[in-house]
Amino acid sequence: xxxxxxxxxxxxxxxxxxxxxxxxxxxSDQQEVQISFIARGATYTVVKENGLTLLSPExxxxxxxxxxxxxxxxxxxxxxxLLICVKEYDLExxxxxxxxxxxxxxxxxxxxxxxxxxxxxxxxxxxxxxxxACVYVASHxxxxxxxxxxxxxxxxxxxNDPKYPDYDAQxxxxxxxxxxxxxxxxxxxxxxxxxxxxxxxxxxxVSARYNQSxxxxxxxxxxxxxxxxxxEEIKSIAHKKNIDIPSDIIEKTFQKAATFPYATPTSLQLDxxxxxxxxxxxxxAGAIMDYGKALDIPVLESKRIYEEIKSGKIN
Numbered sequence: 161x162x163x164x165x166x167x168x169x170x171x172x173x174x175x176x177x178x179x180x181x182x183x184x185x186x187x188s189d190q191q192e193v194q195i196s197f198i199a200r201g202a203t204y205t206v207v208k209e210n211g212l213t214l215l216s217p218e219x220x221x222x223x224x225x226x227x228x229x230x231x232x233x234x235x236x237x238x239x240x241x242l243l244i245c246v247k248e249y250d251l252e253x254x255x256x257x258x259x260x261x262x263x264x265x266x267x268x269x270x271x272x273x274x275x276x277x278x279x280x281x282x283x284x285x286x287x288x289x290x291x292x293a294c295v296y297v298a299s300h301x302x303x304x305x306x307x308x309x310x311x312x313x314x315x316x317x318x319x320n321d322p323k324y325p326d327y328d329a330q331x332x333x334x335x336x337x338x339x340x341x342x343x344x345x346x347x348x349x350x351x352x353x354x355x356x357x358x359x360x361x362x363x364x365x366v367s368a369r370y371n372q373s374x375x376x377x378x379x380x381x382x383x384x385x386x387x388x389x390x391x392e393e394i395k396s397i398a399h400k401k402n403i404d405i406p407s408d409i410i411e412k413t414f415q416k417a418a419t420f421p422y423a424t425p426t427s428l429q430l431d432x433x434x435x436x437x438x439x440x441x442x443x444x445a446g447a448i449m450d451y452g453k454a455l456d457i458p459v460l461e462s463k464r465i466y467e468e469i470k471s472g473k474i475n
Contacts (some may be wrong), residue, residue, distance in 0.1 A: 165335065166380030168196040168239040169226075170254060172203055172212060174299035175271050176245030177307030178314050179341060181214040185224035186339035193335060196228040203283065204231040206305030215302065216309035218340070233257040241332060244270040244281075248443045251277065255284035262288040267332055269318065272294045273431070274443045275350075275357045276450070288325050293318040294352040315342045319349025326443070351404045354394070358405075358413045361444040362390040364428035365465050368441070370472055372434055378414060387414075389461035397451045397459075432474055441469060 169180035180197060184321045187193040199207055211225040230236040233254075238261045246254050247390035251272070262268070266288035270277050297314030299307050316336075321327055325347075333345045346352070366377050366387045377383040391410045398405050406412060431439040452459035468474075 164192060164194050165241070165274040166194045166196065167241040167243065167335070168198060168236070168241040169243045169245060169425060170198045170258075171245035171247075171250075172197060172199045172207065172305075172307070173245060173247070173301055174307055174309075175295055175297055176243065177212060177214060177301065177312075178216070178297050178299040179243065179245070179271065179316075179336075180226070181212050181219075181224045182341055183228045183306065183336070184212065185219070185221070188225060188227075192206070194227040195224045196236075198230045198233065200231060202304040204229060210305065213306040214309060215306065216299075218309070218313060219245045233261075234239055236261070238263060238266070240265075241267045241269065242393055243274065244268060246272070247438060248272060248274055248277070248440065249438045251280055252284060255281055259285050265289065266290065267329065268469065269293055269332070269459045273318065273440065274447060275354055276447045278322075283315060289321045289324055289329070291318050291321055291329055291332075292349045292353060294349055294356050296326060296356075307337060314341050315344070317344045317346060317349050319346045319352075354398050354403045354405055355409065355412075357444075358391050358394055359407055359416055360389040360426070360440075361394060361448065362413065364426045364440060365390060365462070365469070366446050367426040367429035368432040368439075369465050369474060371429060373422060374417050374420045374424045374426065378417050384414070386461065386465065390465070393448060393452065393457070393459040393462050396457050397448065397455060400457060401451075403407075441466065443471075 165182060169176050172180060184195040187195050208229050211223040215222055225376050262285055264287055268288050268290045270281060271293055278290055292319040298311035299309040300306040331345055336343045344372050363374055363377055366383050370383060372383060377387055388410060391413060428440045445462050448459050450463040
């Protein structure tokens, strides 16, 4: 009987590159765990030829080689564990390509921003175990096949699948911890997911609208008020969805923002300013508006700032 645990990392951006590197390097010479990557285009070519590079103070050896690497899903056999680390606009497409490869005991761990990731996966993939997760890591693609990491060690908070609340994922947690990954396992990860969303959605949207830093939003009354209104709408949604968030979540979110260097931009702000075709606008405002409609909650501020950004009002 085959005993090798097959873990496949889908997407080698800042998140997939950081955690995929740790897994591939740690398990490179261990038969019981096999780490594979799925990457496309130039990233596939570079990593296949030279390995994945991680520039991080956490690792002296910056190169890791996966056991296998695939350039498309057609060539990819099934795996025991799938780490989905793609951009949110690719999620449905990736799920459609994965759907027929998911068995009843396949573990899916999405390492993505957003509060609706679990629901979006479940709309496409009915089988397998999907573990909701919240991820923190300051890493980005420096060039194809090279990821740069700065700041604190990356961290994952993972919870049980609401569809299978009694499933115990401790074996996977232990495998990731053995690879030096800071991962915390909880019964319910949704409070962590939503707590992060309060910050990234409100500050992301306001910073993108005005091209102002996190520090400026915290300081300037008009911008702080707009961020507060967005957070109040998120709070109403979270309460209606029975998410266990602190009563002072808005105050705590501003306190968290104050810990960042004053001039720090948000990723949505940078993407909007550079004219990127795909951004996190739908992940943030789109999700708030969708939940507002589904739950009959007015989300006027989120809709207003969404429309302003879409129409080009960005300063």
